[in-house]
Amino acid sequence: MIISRLNLNNMTELDFYVFIITENEYEWHTHNGEVFIYPYYFQMENFCNFIKDYVTDNVIDAKLYPSCIGIPMDDICSYYGVNVSDIFRTTDSQY
Numbered sequence: 013m014i015i016s017r018l019n020l021n022n023m024t025e026l027d028f029y030v031f032i033i034t035e036n037e038y039e040w041h042t043h044n045g046e047v048f049i050y051p052y053y054f055q056m057e058n059f060c061n062f063i064k065d066y067v068t069d070n071v072i073d074a075k076l077y078p079s080c081i082g083i084p085m086d087d088i089c090s091y092y093g094v095n096v097s098d099i100f101r102t103t104d105s106q107y
Contacts, residue, residue, distance in 0.1 A: 025098040028089065031062055032099070039080075040100055047100045050080045059083075066091045 032038050032049055036058070039050040051059050060067055066088050075082035089096040 023092045023094060025094050028092075028094055028099045040085075042100070047085045047096050048075070048082045049085055050077070050082055052080050056081065063088055063092075 032040070036051065036055060038055070038059075040047060041050075042048070066072075070087070070091065072083060072088070074084075085100070086096050089099065
């Protein structure tokens with residue numbers, strides 16, 4: 013599991029990319045210029061552990077759907093000093 017390999021205070025764009033895109037294959041797209049990921053409910057514990065420093069100090073304004081949760085990534089990435097556009101290329105958007 014990637015969490016055990018990370019120093020969560022020093023995550024990089026690559027750490028986010030590997031966790032979100034490669035290891036967990038979260039769906040994602042942009043909406044009004046903001047990037048959202050869409051983990052399924054059963055994936056939320058793992059995602060919250062991945063960003064546990066952020067969720068300890070902040071609230072996520074998520075969108076609930078029948079089978080998944082829409083999570084805006086801009087604030088989360090900024091918290092870790094990561095450029096969201098380096099993880100999610102808008103030309104590669106899934107939608």
